Amino acid sequence: MSTWLTGWRLVLGFVASTIFVPVVGLVLTWVDRLVSARVQWRKGPPFYQPFADILKLLLKQTVVPQGAARTVFLFAPLVGIAGMSIVAMIIFYSNFNIIVNQQSSFVGDIIVLLYLFALVPLAFIIGASASRNPVAAVGASREMTLYLGYELPFLLALLVPIVKVAQKWGVASALRIGGIVAFQQEFGPILYSVSGVIAGIIILFTIQAKLGYVPFDIPEAEQEIMSGVLVEYSGAPLAAFRITRAMIFVLLPLFLITILWGGIRDWWAVLKFLLIVVLIVLMKNTNPRLTIHQALKFFWFILTPLGIVGLILAFIGL
Amino acid sequence: MKDLRIWGLKKSPWVYHVAAASCNNCDIEILELLTPRYDVERFGIVLVGSPRHADALLVTGVINRKSLPRVLEVYEQTPKPCLVIAVGTCACNCHIFRNSYNAVGPYDKHIPVHAYIPGCPPKPEAMIMGVVKALSKL
Numbered sequence: 001m002s003t004w005l006t007g008w009r010l011v012l013g014f015v016a017s018t019i020f021v022p023v024v025g026l027v028l029t030w031v032d033r034l035v036s037a038r039v040q041w042r043k044g045p046p047f048y049q050p051f052a053d054i055l056k057l058l059l060k061q062t063v064v065p066q067g068a069a070r071t072v073f074l075f076a077p078l079v080g081i082a083g084m085s086i087v088a089m090i091i092f093y094s095n096f097n098i099i100v101n102q103q104s105s106f107v108g109d110i111i112v113l114l115y116l117f118a119l120v121p122l123a124f125i126i127g128a129s130a131s132r133n134p135v136a137a138v139g140a141s142r143e144m145t146l147y148l149g150y151e152l153p154f155l156l157a158l159l160v161p162i163v164k165v166a167q168k169w170g171v172a173s174a175l176r177i178g179g180i181v182a183f184q185q186e187f188g189p190i191l192y193s194v195s196g197v198i199a200g201i202i203i204l205f206t207i208q209a210k211l212g213y214v215p216f217d218i219p220e221a222e223q224e225i226m227s228g229v230l231v232e233y234s235g236a237p238l239a240a241f242r243i244t245r246a247m248i249f250v251l252l253p254l255f256l257i258t259i260l261w262g263g264i265r266d267w268w269a270v271l272k273f274l275l276i277v278v279l280i281v282l283m284k285n286t287n288p289r290l291t292i293h294q295a296l297k298f299f300w301f302i303l304t305p306l307g308i309v310g311l312i313l314a315f316i317g318l
Numbered sequence: 319m320k321d322l323r324i325w326g327l328k329k330s331p332w333v334y335h336v337a338a339a340s341c342n343n344c345d346i347e348i349l350e351l352l353t354p355r356y357d358v359e360r361f362g363i364v365l366v367g368s369p370r371h372a373d374a375l376l377v378t379g380v381i382n383r384k385s386l387p388r389v390l391e392v393y394e395q396t397p398k399p400c401l402v403i404a405v406g407t408c409a410c411n412c413h414i415f416r417n418s419y420n421a422v423g424p425y426d427k428h429i430p431v432h433a434y435i436p437g438c439p440p441k442p443e444a445m446i447m448g449v450v451k452a453l454s455k456l
Contacts, residue, residue, distance in 0.1 A: 033359070037354075037357070037359065040354045041354060042354045042357040042359065042360075043357055043360050044357075044359065044360065045359050045360060045361075045362055046360075048329070049330065049362055052325070052326050052329035052330045052362060053326075053330045053362070055325075055326040056323075056326030056329070056330050056373070057328055058324060058396050059319075059322065059323040060373075060398075060399070061397035061398050061399075062397065063370060063395065063397050077319075226367035226368050227367045227368055227371070228364065230368070231367070231368045231370065231371055232368075233370060233371075234370040234371060234397040235397055238370075238371065258358060286358070
């Protein structure tokens with residue numbers, strides 16, 4: 001641990017990232033809806049639309065369905081928000097700390113991050129299972145299958161930067177986000193290599209699936225299972241789930257930039273971030289929904305071999 | 319606090335479409351209302367798939383003895399405050415089916431209705447006007 005970012009600075013950083021990330025995420029939700037509207041030749045909602053949605057949901061009645069596991073049902077949305085706040089802290093911490101005093105956070109934070117990102121599908125699955133709704137149960141099982149699908153190529157893609165850093169600087173700095181950022185600072189972004197491009201493509205697809213956006217919005221398919229996992233949620237818990245989605249919408253592109261595209265170091269990072277977001281939104285708008293077995297096939301039999309090829313290339317040094 | 323709540327409700331009314339035994343004509347017009355041509359997302363109106371998410375119920379058709387319990391259940395499942403907007407003459411006053419043995423009367427006999435949009439079917443413009451009137455009454 002570094003000496004600079006401790007004590008009250010750490011607490012302040014945590015509070016700042018927990019407030020900053022949802023606000024940016026909600027603005028991004030508006031960007032998403034605006035770009036979608038422009039693609040469909042519409043005008044689109046005003047900029048305060050996501051905030052109005054959240055405000056309305058927070059001040060509405062919350063219905064707990066009869067026979068639902070009440071505590072778990074109301075507690076599940078908080079799991080996702082809590083996990084994403086810690087992710088925000090770790091990402092900003094490791095990027096920011098390097099700028100200040102060339103130190104990074106603890107060894108293995110990239111593994112911690114991997115597990116924290118898994119809290120979001122977990123929160124959806126727990127909440128949906130607790131709601132005692134057959135449609136939500138279908139959604140939960142699809143969410144689980146999808147998670148099993150995308151986590152394998154995601155892991156393989158994450159191994160690419162780790163292997164690249166470990167070859168030069170050893171495993172200890174390769175397992176820190178700070179180490180990966182410092183490595184890219186010295187040798188240029190990992191994305192500008194063959195294995196880096198492969199890892200980038202895989203992570204982009206997994207981001208789409210983790211966000212639950214259109215080719216992979218199978219767990220909450222609105223037309224067939226009526227927003228699936230969220231079907232029983234109303235009022236404040238629904239707002240919490242929407243905030244979780246907004247936060248992950250900020251954090252996943254930031255994570256991609258951090259580990260592959262040079263880290264959050266300068267103002268170029270903002271441009272890279274917006275580019276990734278627009279790419280995600282365009283992918284969302286130009287694709288039909290896959291069925292769950294198509295998605296699983298895509299992740300396991302197309303992206304996973306691609307990830308293995310990328311990993312081998314990283315070992316060779318390409 | 320109350321102002322904030324009303325502002326939120328006015329700026330993002332999510333609608334749920336309750337098709338209770340209508341001839342499908344009003345339903346088709348409602349779907350047309352939600353197409354990019356009229357772009358009701360400008361006003362924050364979004365069609366949602368579950369009554370739990372809804373702020374406004376668009377009800378169509380003549381309620382009969384079979385559909386009445388379902389409609390009441392959907393209304394009870396919707397978190398309050400929620401608006402009920404009767405779309406089409408059938409929903410407003412049963413239209414030509416008023417003497418039918420199976421019709422149990424218009425919607426406002428069973429649940430509070432906030433706006434009536436007559437027409438067989440009403441045009442999407444008329445529906446937008448009805449929703450605006452219902453919201454400005456809040």
